[in-house]
Amino acid sequence: MWEEFKGVWVFSNNPQLTFELLGKGRTLADQLDTELTAVVVGSGEDPESYVQRGADRVLLLADPILTAFQVDTHTGALAALASEHKPDIILIGATRDGLEFAPRLAERLKTGCATEVIRIELDSEKKFMLMDRVTCGGNIVETHISRSKPQIATIPKGLFSPLPADQSRKGEVIRIEPKIMPPNTQLLERRSKMAKGVKLAEAPIIVSFGRGVKKKEDIAIIEQLSEALGGVIGCSRPVAEDLGWLPEEQYIGLSGRKVSPKLYVACGISGQIQHLTGIRNSRIIVAINNDPKAPIFEFSDYGVVADLYEILPLLTDAVKQMKRE
């Protein structure tokens, strides 16, 4: 029965994310010696672009009902397609849309799903997907396998890289007009959010500073490191409340924001208990302080006793260098 299921499918209503899925999809399809299909909803990107990014086939769903993503209609459409074509693997982009859609699709198909995976490998013998995901507040990495097919995984943005667009690639574009029932919910209004930047509480990388920074203008060196890392900046309470160098929403601590980034870089922060309670859920804490007795070092994973004015520019360069490679 399992042998009936063939092909790697990718789906996301975000074209850029679809390209990333195709990047990994291509690897998997090659390893499985099977076809890579991009399932795409009509309008938007030129379907050929998916071929250029690695798809062997593009299933273009052309029902206008599907233009605005709604879990109901999309589940119906993709479930029908999947039942018909029996793909082995479906990779779905882990946007908020994707995260509410993939489990419903999986339930419709009575199959297993792993959400927000951080790694995908194929079992060397039986070639099923080994899907790694993080649980338990970051303490545990579990390896999931689906006991039925299609095997479904949702993939967050940035995990995989897209292939460069290859104009010479050839592939099939099949236009499908599924008959879709109207959705069981009505989309009344859509309001675009101003891209205000990542909220501190959700930021995966934070570079933070305290009184070790002497002048407001010097915040620039913090910002440079933060930019190089792709993170956001935060600060300790006195910087925001007493000095007013940053707005109050940006201070981290007992009476401010609590954060849980993957990486927290504390520059010139001594590590008073009020601040530590705000950062304790960070996965990795790096502390830079010129006082070797600063309490923050007890609370960090990596510590450097140094003048932040000296080491931050060097760190920024090192990060940029690494990203280039």
Next chain:
Amino acid sequence: MVKVIVFVKQVFQSSELRVDRATKTINTQGVPRVISETDKNAVEEAVKIKEKHGGKVTAVTMGPPEAKEALREALAMGVDEGYLISDPLFEGSDAHATANVLAAAITKILDYDMILCGAYSEDLFAFQVGPRLADICNLPQITYATKVVLEGTKVVVERDLENERQLVESKLPCLITVVREINEPRLPTLMAIMAASKKPMTTWTAADLNLGEDELGFKGSLVKVLRSTVSVGERKRIMLQGDVKEISPRLVKALSEEGVLKAS
């Protein structure tokens, strides 16, 4: 008058879990059990809706006998009755098996207009049970709710997505998953929790729900956990010594190996 079913999950407080370095397992002894945060938001929302429109709120949880405490807390927040679905056969349930059990429970309860639950649980962050449950029960689902307004037999929900906010309408009954921004859950006092013991609490087993062994626990799961690797323990407290010029690339390399430098 509206009847709301709200699902809560009791989880271990993840910040308290200790890693046993020797056996590389998680030690759960003495770790406090709490209601998953977003489920508290769901309970708060359900109680608010009842306070505004009148009606009844029923809390349901699937878990070990200790999960009764979670129900008691929900009752102390204003929920009217609680159901604990507990059975050793449930052990090893994945999202699908869990959704099956919960669906059987609400089918038995039968009378509801709306189902509320957290969009994800604080321990697994899987986002799966809500949508799966909605599909099994053939209910419309509205996820990531930041505001829920009841209008007769319809509900209008504000949703929060990455790049946009949406206003979505659905007929009742439907299933709504909520996110933290929707409200500030009230904190019941100890007295309120003790007083809540008087409210009705029922326990159901697999037999009460007419569920066969094949649908339950590990047997009924569609996903298998092949292995678990415990990754984080105490802070490492690694002090990097040397000249700043040579520390910098060393630190960056270490962070890269930790896997924390990727953008997502």
Next chain:
Amino acid sequence: MKRPFPGLMHLLIYAGMVVLLIGTTLVFLENDIWETFFHSKILVGSFYLFYELILDAFGLLAIAGLLIAIYRRTFSRPPNLPTSRDDVYIFSLLLTILFTGYLMEGIRLAVDKPLWAPWSFVGYQIARFLESRGFDGQTAISLYRGLWWFHALLAFAGVASIPYTKLFHIVTSPLNALFLHSRPVGQLSTPFDLRQLLETGNFDVKVGAASIADFSWQQRLSFDSCTSCGRCTNACPATASGTLLSPMHLVLKLRDVMLSNWKSESIGNLIGELVDPEELWACTTCRACVHECPVLIDHIDVIVDMRRHIVTEGKLDRGKKDLLMNLNNVANPYGLPQADRLKWAIGLDVKTVKEQPEFDVLYWVGCAGSYDPRNQKVSRSIVKILHAAKVPFAVLGNEERCSCEVARRIGEEGRFQQVALELVELFKRYNVKLVLTQCPHCLNTFKNEYPEFGAAFQIVHHSQFIDQLIRSGKLKVKEGAEKVVTFHDPCYLGRYSGTYDEPRKVISSLGPITLKEMPRSREDSFCCGGGGANFWYKIEQKRKASAIRFDEAQRLNPDILATACPFCTSMFEDALASKETPSSIALRDIAELVADLVESS
């Protein structure tokens, strides 16, 4: 007479009026009762002469007092002393009564010309003046009659107006003092007994006050006793920080609602409408207001009752919820792992009660001492001292948990009682007789609140204990360097516990120390801002109390600012870190200062 200037002023007015009241009453008694029924006089002989002298003297004193009062309100204008129509009315009334009184006396003496007139020395001078103007005949007598009725009417009007003006404090203040609760300082009220409720299984108890009817009659009486003197507000750190809280205005608001609605049963929910919750949350329970109040109003009692109501509703912000959830889940307010409680002692010779069942002193490290890196230094210092003085001690280790003093202050009474009962059992189990703590908040709750729940142990603060050790010779301290030190009296050690001298004695025993006192020291100490659970949540304020207090210390230019409380230490560290220009003051707990000069054993 805590505040000498206004105290004297009040004494003059009050004593003056009382003496004159007695005087006029005696005249009435004599004229209308004694003479009528017994045909004799009381006001005779030398008694009468002294009587006249004293009455005239005290009348002058009363006028002096009133003039001082007027001066205070118009020229020296202390803060938070509003001058209302009430005050103008009272001053005018009393002065008019006094002046007409003297005028009448003058006329009487001018007309009657008794030999003993000079004994009424003020009236006598007036009489002589009138005589010199020829004003001692029939017109004078008519004027006298008019004045007499006028004076009488004013006096009766004055008496009648007592319930309608701040003069009511004449009645309510003594009553308030009489009926004030007899709880020891530092013990909050106990609205229910958890043990009883657990037995009966009935937890439907009303806790907290959200309307006037919810307050006890004694609390309501206290609202009515307020004389608007403003001393509480002037001493309040929350007011000084620019929060919404002003103790006097809070009491007056409650009084006004009470008086305007006294007939109506349900005044409705005050909190939110009349009283902003932020006013209640800004209170640090420092007790300066209660200490200052001349009529013994217990503002903290009232504030905590209102907090209890808010907590019962559960509508708390994130910070307060996290605090309570942390206390519940991990037994400490920081939310740090319970298993890490002894981490501070790594590398030190510290035994738990299980490892060393024979001990004299249970060293109660407390949550700050266990988890706050800054206060862990104090813990290590205390251990060094205990070893140097060869004191057999033990700690509870991971069995130690927060005393939940903070839960009680925030208004979660149930949780507090539950923990108190647990800890009392724990102490009994380990046969604890004497507890040593470095936290005045733990000190207060163990000493003044836990006995109600069965506690039977002694509790001592590290300043008292170290002082004892030094004086008994058990602890030898080297001679330290010359230093200028100023000591900040923690609210819960000073006002709550009456311990002012021991910390100072300890500091003075460290060598050639110059102790400089801040303007507000000892029982007038100004709060660091960390009490009443304020340490754990965000307060809207213009300037932190810790910054204000730190500047007060800085003005003395000391080498060291000494503290004896983990909250004070943490708040002042924060103030230090917030300074634009760094300060050279060293912030040390007295235990650290002593440990520096103690030989490690």
